[in-house]
Amino acid sequence: MVRQGGCLCGAVRFQVEGEPYRTGLCHCADCRKESGSSFVYFAHWSRDAFSVTGDLKAYAGRSFCPHCGCRLFCLNEQDVEIRLGSLDEAPSRIFPQMEVWTKRREPWLHAFSGTGQYAEDPPKNS
Numbered sequence: 001m002v003r004q005g006g007c008l009c010g011a012v013r014f015q016v017e018g019e020p021y022r023t024g025l026c027h028c029a030d031c032r033k034e035s036g037s038s039f040v041y042f043a044h045w046s047r048d049a050f051s052v053t054g055d056l057k058a059y060a061g062r063s064f065c066p067h068c069g070c071r072l073f074c075l076n077e078q079d080v081e082i083r084l085g086s087l088d089e090a091p092s093r094i095f096p097q098m099e100v101w102t103k104r105r106e107p108w109l110h111a112f113s114g115t116g117q118y119a120e121d122p123p124k125n126s
Contacts, residue, residue, distance in 0.1 A: 005087040007065035007072060012054035014072065016045045016082065023084075023094055025112065028101035034062060034071055038106050041084045043094055050080045098122055 006013040020043035031040040057066040064071045074081040084091040098116040099105070111117055 003087055003089070003091075005072070005082070007054075007068050007070035007086070009065060009068035009070070011067045012052065012056060012065045012070075012072060014050065014052040014082075014086075016080070017049045018045065020045050020082075020094060021079075022097060024096045024098040024100055024115070026100045027103075027105040029104060030060075031101075032104070035083070038109060041091075041096070042081050043084055043091070044079050044081050047075075047077065047079050050075075 001019065002015055002017050004013065004015045022044040024042060026040045026042060027038070032038060034040075055066055056063045056072075058064070058075075061074050061076065062071060063073050063075055070086065071083055072086045073083060084094060096112055096115050098118060099112060100118045100122055101120055102111070102117050103119045105111075116122065
């Protein structure tokens with residue numbers, strides 16, 4: 001399975017191969033601010049499954065397109081955490097495994113059934 005994605009203006013394009021090893025929703029204050037939404041829907045792939053073209057800027061580890069400002073992913077040496085809304089096709093077959101920072105979840109948003117629930121960050125081995 002190969003998934004492709006990119007920014008709003010098309011200047012940055014990326015692809016990931018295979019299935020993510022971690023998926024979830026984050027309700028933390030930083031994710032809420034950077035997304036402008038109530039939570040961020042994310043998935044992690046190993047770094048060697050990821051490739052990107054185009055110029056990027058980064059702030060606090062969060063990569064974005066310098067032209068349109070679209071937030072795309074967080075890169076580090078081991079993996080990439082992709083904002084799933086930046087994929088070309090809706091990620092309808094990628095289900096959240098966990099919800100993090102649930103202590104900040106909106107009271108009108110119910111817990112997702114079958115997901116691990118963490119008041120803050122999950123344990124490193126999750």
